[in-house]
Amino acid sequence: MPSEAKQKMIQSRRRPLILVTNDDGITAPGIRALTKAMDALGDVVVVAPADEQSAVGHSITLDRPIRVKDYNFGGELSHVHALAITGTPCDCMKLALHELMHRKPDLAVSGINMGSNIAINVIYSGTISAATESSVNGIDSIAFSLDSKDPNADFIPAGNYAKIIAQKVLRSQLPTGVVLSANIPAIPEHEINGIQVTRQARSRWQEGFVGRTDPSNKQYYWYRGVLNILDDSPDTDNQSVEDGYVSVTPLQYDRTSYGCLDVLRTWRWADAKDQSFLK
Secondary structure, eight states: OOOHHHHHHHHHHSOOEEEEEOSSOTTSHHHHHHHHHHHTTSEEEEEEESSOOTTOTTOOOOSSOOOEEEEOOOGGGTTSEEEEESSOHHHHHHHIIIIIOSSOOSEEEEEEEESOOOGGGGGTOHHHHHHHHHHHTTOOEEEEEESOOOTTOOOHHHHHHHHHHHHHHHHHOOOTTEEEEEEEOSSOGGGOOOEEEOBOOOEEEEEEEEEEEOTTSOEEEEEEEEEEEOOOOTTBHHHHHHTTOEEEEEEESOOOOHHHHHHHHTSOOOOTTOOGGGO
């Protein structure tokens, strides 16, 4: 039986266990780049959707079984244990943490998403939600996104910055309840100006739908929207990426507006039997 000091020494030499997922699907180029970056830092397990799950937010599968299948990245990543599942990014995290992994990971990462996750988009993103789910379970978590939807985009610079940011988190640890969202500009690596800590830009979607009729004469709709950024301050995630920086934004899943609690406590409240305060 090893002594307590020897056990601590063994633990200190243990490679970190890193869980990787995404919302673009396990065959997407971004998750391959992220897996390669994390493989340099620790032992990697990939549990990702079998197909694309973009913009599913924090949804989970309740109406059908979730199936799991082995996946092999091949090449230099053929040694990585990878599983494709028929579910959402949050399903991936829940299933990995509660059923598929032999121990709790030291870090969970999501991405690298094809397209940025800035401003209000963080509430729709499956990439962000996957990282949020692991954070809820007490694991330091990071979501990575590349500011490009080009299927031929170069993910190598984003992978290199993912490694830098993940290494920093492994060494320093995040405050409880905080998730990092990192957005990387889609420019050559030598043109990236560095890393900036940012806040979410204020924004709103200008939304609409295109209505059409199918061959059965039934109406259906395609969603269309344009993201309107409502501020251009240099400390926002959007502006930082536009200025050629990697934007790192701390997010939290506790959505309580603490600044509003005292305001609401000053309101006059009444029970259902007394509606006089509404008159």
